[in-house]
Amino acid sequence: MKKAGILLVAMWYALAFLAGKPFLPYPHAVVSHTALALLQSSLIRHLLISAYRIFVALITATVLATWLGLSAGRSRKTDNMLTPFAYILYPIPKVALLPVIMLFLGLGNLSKVFFIGLVVFFQIYFVIRDAAQAVDEHYIDSVRSLGASRFAILVHVVLPAVLPSLFTALRVSTGTATAVLFLAETFATTTGLGWYIMDSWARMDYLDMYAAMVCLSLLATAFFALFSLLEKHLCPWMHLKDKASDK
Incomplete structure (x- = not known):
């Protein structure tokens, strides 16, 4: 990780030196x-607005996609009802729907949160559905033979089995959600890091532009690290080999 970071910074310095243009400043600048911008300008406000939008979108999409994915994965009837619609809706380019979404939900946070959540929802839904279908029936039969209810089986067998897949889907969805957030914030709005980046670009304030890009990258990295940390705490069995190798 450190080597990759050092290599990235070195490449940035080299490109900035070779370009010699104001639109590619040095990393230290x-x-x-x-x-300074986080302390003295409105950048922190736009960062918090973007963080709120992506957080609410990810949480809402995750809860809904996990619930429906588990239902479809463990019930053939539910799967036959939900999945055909998901197959039809998933390939539709959601970007084309953004103007329609804004017409219905307005230009505020709701339309942007819905747009991000809509894109992320299907990625999580299919992962959870497939993971729930792949749960070994022997484990379920063993717990059922002890008198466990369907809810107990779901909570103590199926949900722990799909958690690693859920966190993998969340890490992948973080990158997607960040890209979609940038797009949503460059369309009919004056708030958020996406707007800040494009506004700085239009004013040719390249340091401000890169500052917002760094903040957007750090925001995505923070969510990625959060999901990795949650996975380590909620799925400790996934990291037993790492602990053994450390010893």
Whole structure:
């Protein structure tokens, strides 16, 4: 991880030196300007707005997709009812729906949260559905033979079995959600990091532009790290080999 970071910074320095243009500043200039902008300008406000939008969208989409995915994965009847609609809706380019979504939900946070959640929902739904279908029936039969209810089987067998897949889907969806967030914030709005980046670009304030890009990257990295941390705490069996190798 450290080597990759060092290599990335070195490449950035090399490109900035070779380009010699104001639109590609050196990394140290971007870092210092980012720190000052977070303290002295409105950048922190736009960062918090973007963080709120992506957080609400991810949480809402995850809860809904997990619930429906588990239902479809463990019930053939539910699967036959839900999955055909998912197969039809998933390939539709959601970007084309953004103007329609804004017409129905307005230009505020709701339309942007819904747009991000709509894109992320299907990624999580299919992963959870497939993971729930792949649960070994022997484990379920063993717990059922002890008198466990369907709810107990879901909570103590199926849900733990799909958790690793859920966190993998969340990490993948973080990158998607960040890209969709940027797109949503460049369309008919004056708030958020996406708008801040494009506004700085239009004003040719390249240090401000890169500062917002750094903040957007850090926001995505923070969510990615959060999901990895939650996986380590909620799925400790997934990291037994790592602990053994450390010893």
